[in-house]
Amino acid sequence: MKVESSVLFLASSVAATRSAKRGLVHIPNSNWPQDNNIWIQSGSDITWYYNYGQAPSSQYTSVPQSQLEFVPQKWGQSSNPSDTSFSTYVKQLISGGRAIKNVLAYNEPEYPYSSGGAQLSPNTAAIGWIADFVPLQKQGVRIGLPAVNGDDYGLQWLAQFLGNCTQMVKQSNTATSCPYDFLPIHWYNNFQGLQTLLNNVNSQFHPPKIWLTEFTDPNVDLATTQQFYNQAIPYLDGLSNLERYSWFGAFRSNVSNVGPNATFLNRAGKLTDIGSFYLGGGATGVLPTSG
Ligand SMILES: *[C@@H]1O[C@H](CO)[C@@H](O)[C@H](O)[C@H]1NC(C)=O
Ligand SMILES: *[C@@H]1O[C@H](CO)[C@@H](O)[C@H](O)[C@H]1NC(C)=O
Ligand SMILES: *[C@@H]1O[C@H](CO)[C@@H](O)[C@H](O)[C@H]1NC(C)=O
16 A cells, blocks of 8 residues: 555645635435535535535525525526526525525536536527526626536537627627626546646636636546645635635545545545545545445
């Protein structure tokens, strides 16, 4: 295990970083309700979360918004493209006392339902987004673009979405370009690719801010995963227009769809090194595949 112990050493040398950018992709598992408490344990560095839905996670409804900011997401769209049920719901959350500051739009709309995507054409998504997000922005909520994957296909979808949205807002004389506050993006590959992606996103779209709302280097060995973590986290923390990030892996290794080594918890629900680092703690030495 020589290789792994040197990895653990390397990893612990950056372990103590904390960051206001760090958030949680909350994927509750009803088999292990106790896991929900790990992310909000005392000293946790996580300050915000989303769960792919419009309602706060039932496990966190009593946690104040000021301690753990919930970011609602409109995952997909009903058959009525002008449906405004999401903005109606978010306004209710606000009037009920939960100070919603940011919202997320469609999850991977460029992919079909069968691949976990919201399956929307850029044109349909633009109609829905103008109907259901722009009114929230007028009320002071910051609105994120649809969250595509950071590959060529996703960026092409996003460019077409912005093309449609810009045309529509110009026609209605409300703006000269598609109004949005931040650009969410997903990344599942190596560190070099992540750097290239963020450079490309900046030069192609000039977004005010970027949020990396799902990312990891999936299905690789533990040493490579930890190296990715150690390179990606300081890089993201140092980028001034990268406002927030949320690693995809807040679950146990044996229910993972990104391979076991990217996960924050081992089979028994103990924090792995990466899981502990992400919460602001030190190395645990817990192998993701153990337990
Ligand atoms: C609008 O989206 C459609 C696909 O839904 C695409 O074919 C078209 O090129 C887009 N328009 C602009 C101006 O980008
Ligand atoms: C996870 O990491 C272990 C140790 O490095 C390795 O043996 C295993 O193949 C990795 N799993 C995957 C899916 O890459
Ligand atoms: C995951 O591991 C736990 C603990 O060993 C076990 O109880 C559970 O059945 C496993 N789940 C799956 C989907 O393999």
